[in-house]
Amino acid sequence: MTAAVAVRRRAGTLPAGFFLLLVAISAVTPDLFTPYDPYATVPAEKLLAPSAAHVFGTDELGRDQFTRVLYGATHTIGITAAAVGLALIAGLVVGVLSGLTGGWPDIVVMRAVDVLVSLPRLLLALLIVTAFGFGAVPTTVAVAAGIFPGLARVARAETLKIRTLPYVEAARAGGASWLRSAVRHVLPHSWAPVLALALLDAGTAILVISTMSFLGLGPPPPAAEWGGLIAQGRDHLVAAPWLTLLPGVFVGLVLLSLDHLVRSLGRDVP
């Protein structure tokens, strides 16, 4: 199904895609969308309610909350993109090679993948940051480790379907090496379902990243990730509920849009 059909088939796909596009752009150049500095404190303007000047209000140090959400996107979206990219490459390589090889290496690799799948993603991520520290790179690896097994499984399943098709056999018979047939003939046909799953996993990645910074494992202050912003608002739940509410709704909308987009692209997802 083409993207155009998908857009027409479901209402809300266009706004969801547009919103995600804006969020992605704001992650790259947050200063395009806001005149404020995310770290400039203005004590006179602390804990202001949302207004035209401060869409999401201001925090306890007078910093514009909307600006902080936009700058937080740089961290969240950056790590999400890196982690999903890493998991995608690892998943495709492991899945396609394992499926093509077959035999006992395939069994061993897939058993290992089963074990990784059986561990809850958050705990796997906590395990990895315990070993490597809390920086951006360990977080990326930690998030990627939780996504990669699912992608490897799908990539392998697709490979198994494709490798017995006559054209792959013809390529091999025509003298294409094993590696060439994997890269040129199997990979281009197996990555589409993997990519759809990866897009859905981007939502999971955002959830895990913001949960980790909620648990105190995010970037150190004054930088703030979405989860960290929501968690900080906790101290002002009574006086300034918007500090928690608006960033939370924002994150929810991002995830809801992603979910809607993936479903519209026609993949039946659990």
Add this chain to the structure above:
Amino acid sequence: MTRYVLGRIATALGTLWAVYTVTFVVLYLLPGDPVTQLLAAGDVAAESLSAGQLADLQARYGLDRPIHDQYAHHLWRLAHLDLGESFTRNVPVSGLLADRLGPTLALGALAVLLAVAGGGAIAVMAVSARSGVARFLLRRLPAAGVSFPPFFVGLLLIQIFAFRLGWFPAVGSDGWRTLVLPAVTMAAPAAAMLAQVLTRSLDRTLAEPWVVTVRATGLSRFAVVTRHGLRNAAPAAVNVLGLLLGATVAEAVVAETLFSRDGLGRLVQEAVLDQDVPVVQAVVLVAGAAVVAINLVVDLIHPMLDPRVTAMRRAG
């Protein structure tokens, strides 16, 4: 059947061993020295200690021995349910786990009950509602439920039910009242997932030809859903329930941290912040063991729920 059961048990034990190996490789084998990490967490630079002091620390936790020796030693201890000593608390890890397991189990049990009740109710209402608007809303609600971060849901609950209405306390672990809000926090995404799977399964069942026959005998749509639909949806629901039960410890990490409750979840959160390697490893192992045990149970009760599974196996 005995062969099937024994095979599943052997697989479960193998998976458990593999989970242990993964934790060992990540925590002890990969670059990054546990002692340096531990000192860094306590704001002590490793350089400020003499070589002798470092060696003492290494020896104390058995980190100076060859890696295969450590692995064998740890595995041997684990077989005797000895999980070593906490780096920062200086007490045996097994004792810590025993203390914190109870509250997490209570929280998890209540959360699962709420999730089953909530998810089931939403699914049944979504497929039997007559009004189009209600159907649409009930079908979209679960997607929203899994899209909001659980800690945000928890904060909303605190804001409404603890601060505004004052019905339940916002923090603490004493008494049943402190159990409610964290359990709802854990149950919300679980109920949403369950509702999604159940709704899909009920839709499929209701589209089958025999439903027309049953309806023709005079059974209402609601009765068809509750008497026949749910039974057909049970295997899929049990699968999801297994996943949710297995994730209890992971879900509890957020709920217990947010509500300052004692339990395995907060234990592991604190241990990660303190770089307390043995405690992190132990909690991950407990969570892994829970997943393995639940998968085993799901595999074993599956044939009972869906006779077709056994029938197909016999037919080969």
